[in-house]
Amino acid sequence: MLLKTKESLIRRMYLVDVAKGLAITIKNFFFAPKITIQYPEERRKYSDRFRGQHYIKATNGVENCTACMLCPTVCPAECIHIVAGERPDKEKYPVQFEIDILRCCFCGMCEEACPKDAIKLSTIYEMSTESRDVYDRSFLMEQRGNK
Ligand code: SF4
Ligand code: SF4
Structure with missing residues (x-):
């Protein structure tokens, strides 16, 4: 009975979900590929078919x-x-x-x-x-x- 109460308390406080979300944030922060271009030092390579000036x-x-x-x-x-x-x-x-x-x-x-x-x-x-x-x-x- 006490165990059940504890479990539901953890659920109600969203501790498991918070931990899951935090794990995703940490994973993306440290291990996700870098997609931001440091313009103007870095330039994106556009296709030769790009229509500009x-x-x-x-x-x-x-x-x-x-x-x-x-x-x-x-x-x-x-x-x-x-x-x-x-x-x-x-x-x-x-x-x-x-x-x-x-x-x-x-x-x-x-x-x-x-x-x-x-x-x-x-x-x-x-x-x-x-x-x-x-x-x-x-x-x-x-x-x-x-x-
Ligand atoms: S001037 Fe601009 S809008 Fe007009 S045809 Fe050329 S690319 Fe298209
Ligand atoms: S006006 Fe000049 S640039 Fe425009 S279609 Fe004719 S030749 Fe080409």
Whole structure:
């Protein structure tokens, strides 16, 4: 009778459950694999297919883009703005090429649609900003070196 009372007292105080929980906590604390990345000292390795910051690809220093307007047409966020122009070495090129990055959803459709392999999404993911960011032509051209 006394033994039963003792047992039920231990149960009622949840001692067994507390001990079980503590054992799990200790096990995870000391033996679980480390999954926290110590950013920025450590960087996560992303797949090459990761869609990050845009850039405009160039061949021999000349942008591949021919201002065909396919990418602004397919862009679901309507965040690409291009003004086309002409110059002696190129029948059509983007005088202005802007991407409102705050609206972009990184779907990659611009890259898919481009017939000239000109607009690309790099694996760069550090794009935090304190203001509304619009990537302009010169910025997008510079970024190709980062790929
Ligand atoms: S990744 Fe998608 S949303 Fe962003 S600019 Fe390209 S098409 Fe538009
Ligand atoms: S980046 Fe490609 S799809 Fe967009 S306007 Fe230039 S050539 Fe056309």
